[in-house]
Amino acid sequence: MTNDTPYLFYQSRNPRPFLDHGEGIYLFDESGKRYIDGSSGAMVSNIGHSNPRVLAKMKAQMDKATFGYRLHFRTHPSEDLAAKTVAMCPKGLDRVFFVSGGSEAVESAVKLARQYALATGQGGRYKVISRFPSYHGCTFGALDLTGYEPLRAPFAPMMEGMPKITAPTTYLDRDNLTEDERGIRYAELLRERIEEAGPDTVLAFLMEPVGGASTGALVAPDSYYQRTREICDEYGVLLIYDEVMTGAGRTGTFLAAEHWGITPDIVALSKGFGAGYAPLGAIVASSRLVEPVLDAGGFQHGFTYAGNPLACAAGLAVLEELEDQNIIENAALMGALLKRRLEDLMAHFPFIGDVRGKGLLLAFELVADRGTMRPLAKELNAYTRLVEIAYDLGLIIYSRRTRGGLEGDHFLICPPLIITEPQIDELMELLEASLTRLADEIMPAASE
Numbered sequence: 001m002t003n004d005t006p007y008l009f010y011q012s013r014n015p016r017p018f019l020d021h022g023e024g025i026y027l028f029d030e031s032g033k034r035y036i037d038g039s040s041g042a043m044v045s046n047i048g049h050s051n052p053r054v055l056a057k058m059k060a061q062m063d064k065a066t067f068g069y070r071l072h073f074r075t076h077p078s079e080d081l082a083a084k085t086v087a088m089c090p091k092g093l094d095r096v097f098f099v100s101g102g103s104e105a106v107e108s109a110v111k112l113a114r115q116y117a118l119a120t121g122q123g124g125r126y127k128v129i130s131r132f133p134s135y136h137g138c139t140f141g142a143l144d145l146t147g148y149e150p151l152r153a154p155f156a157p158m159m160e161g162m163p164k165i166t167a168p169t170t171y172l173d174r175d176n177l178t179e180d181e182r183g184i185r186y187a188e189l190l191r192e193r194i195e196e197a198g199p200d201t202v203l204a205f206l207m208e209p210v211g212g213a214s215t216g217a218l219v220a221p222d223s224y225y226q227r228t229r230e231i232c233d234e235y236g237v238l239l240i241y242d243e244v245m246t247g248a249g250r251t252g253t254f255l256a257a258e259h260w261g262i263t264p265d266i267v268a269l270s271k272g273f274g275a276g277y278a279p280l281g282a283i284v285a286s287s288r289l290v291e292p293v294l295d296a297g298g299f300q301h302g303f304t305y306a307g308n309p310l311a312c313a314a315g316l317a318v319l320e321e322l323e324d325q326n327i328i329e330n331a332a333l334m335g336a337l338l339k340r341r342l343e344d345l346m347a348h349f350p351f352i353g354d355v356r357g358k359g360l361l362l363a364f365e366l367v368a369d370r371g372t373m374r375p376l377a378k379e380l381n382a383y384t385r386l387v388e389i390a391y392d393l394g395l396i397i398y399s400r401r402t403r404g405g406l407e408g409d410h411f412l413i414c415p416p417l418i419i420t421e422p423q424i425d426e427l428m429e430l431l432e433a434s435l436t437r438l439a440d441e442i443m444p445a446a447s448e
C-alpha cells in the first residue's frame with residue numbers, strides 16, 4: 001500500500017480524488033465529477049451539503065465568537081441548542097450535555113450512568129451490557145462496549161471486557177416462532193446476562209435501536225424494545241440508546257426510540273445532530289438521573305471543545321432546518337419509497353438476500369443463497385467491489401462485511417434526508433447499474 005502523503009489516515013488502495021464542494025445530496029470532486037452522497041458520508045449529512053441558511057447562521061456566530069470556554073461564559077447557542085434538543089426529544093428527556101462526536105457521547109452516557117449509581121448508593125453497579133454485533137465508537141470505553149471484533153481485538157487485553165448479548169438478527173433465524181416471539185427470545189438474553197453477571201453489579205444496557213455500520217440497519221421485532229425496557233426497569237438497570245446514527249431524524253422520527261414509544265434513560269446523539277456542519281454530539285438524559293449527580297458535586301467529566309458556540313450555532317441551525325423544512329417527515333416518506341424500490345430490486349438480483357431498515361437508514365445484504373442466507377464467499381470481496389463500481393458511476397454507498405455469528409456483505413443506503421423522488425430515481429438508476437456490473441463480475445465465480 002503506497003502512502004505518499006504525511007496524512008496518516010490516507011491509506012486507501014484506490015486513491016480518492018480531492019473533494020471540491022457539496023450541494024444538497026451531491027458532492028463534487030476537483031475534476032468536476034458529481035457523486036450522489038448515498039450514505040450521507042458516514043450517515044452524517046442529514047440535511048445535505050452547503051445548506052445556505054445553516055452557513056449564514058454559522059457565519060453570523062463566527063463574526064461574534066468562535067470559542068468561549070464553558071466555565072468562563074454561558075453562550076446563547078449552547079443554551080438555545082439544549083432547549084431545542086429537549087423540545088424535539090420525547091418527554092422525560094430534559095437535560096443535555098454536549099460533546100464533539102459519537103464516541104464521546106457514548107463515553108459520556110456511561111459515565112453519567114455510573115455517577116448516578118454512585119450518587120444514589122449503588123456503587124456496586126459498573127457493568128454495562130451491550131450487544132454483538134454493534135458499534136459504539138473507538139475510544140477505549142466505547143470500544144469495550146463495541147461488538148465488532150476487527151476493531152476491538154487488538155486492544156482486548158487493555159480493556160475490562162464488558163458483557164455482551166447477541167443482537168436480534170432475526171432475519172437469519174429459521175425457526176417456527178412468530179416475529180413477536182423471536183423479539184422476546186432475544187430480549188430475554190438480557191435477563192439471562194444480568195442474572196449471570198450479578199444483578200447488583202449491572203449498571204446499564206446499551207443498544208443501537210436500529211443497527212448501523214455493524215449490522216446494516218438491523219431492526220428488531222417490536223416486542224424486543226418493550227421487553228428490554230421492562231427488564232431494565234425490573235432490575236434497576238439504566239437503558240442507554242446509542243442514537244448516534246439513528247438520531248436527528250434519520251429513521252423518520254427525531255429519535256428512533258419514538259417508533260416504539262420507548263423513553264430511554266440516556267440517549268447518545270452525534271452524526272446528524274451536527275449534520276457535518278460541526279463536530280458535535282450530545283447526551284440527553286432525564287433530570288431524575290442528573291439531579292442526584294449535580295447534588296453529589298456535579299458531573300466529573302467534560303471535554304474542552306464541548307458546548308462551544310460555533311458548533312452549537314451549527315447544531316441549532318440544523319435542528320431549525322429539520323423543523324422548518326419538514327425534513328423528518330420527508331425522511332419517513334422518502335424512506336418508505338426508497339425501501340420499496342430496493343425491495344423491487346430483489347426480483348432482478350437473486351443475490352440480494354434481505355432489504356431492511358427504517359426511514360432513510362436502509363440496507364440490503366448480498367448472499368449466495370436467499371433461502372438459507374448463506375453469505376457470498378469472502379474472497380469475492382463483494383462489499384468492496386460494489387462500493388468501487390458505484391463510486392466509479394458517481395454513487396457513494398457504505399458497506400461492511402459482518403453480521404451475527406456469521407459473515408455477510410451488507411450495504412447501507414442512507415442519502416441525506418432532503419432527497420426528493422426524482423433524486424431517488426437517479427440514485428436507483430446508478431445502484432441498479434452498479435449491481436448489474438457486480439453480477440457480471442462475481443456471479444460466474446459465485447455459482448462455481
Ligand code: PMP
Nearest residue numbers: 101102103135136137212244245
Ligand atoms: N455509535 C454509533 C451507533 C455509531 O454509528 C458511531 C460511528 N459510526 C459511533 C457511536 C462513534 O461515533 P464517532 O465516530 O463520531 O466517534
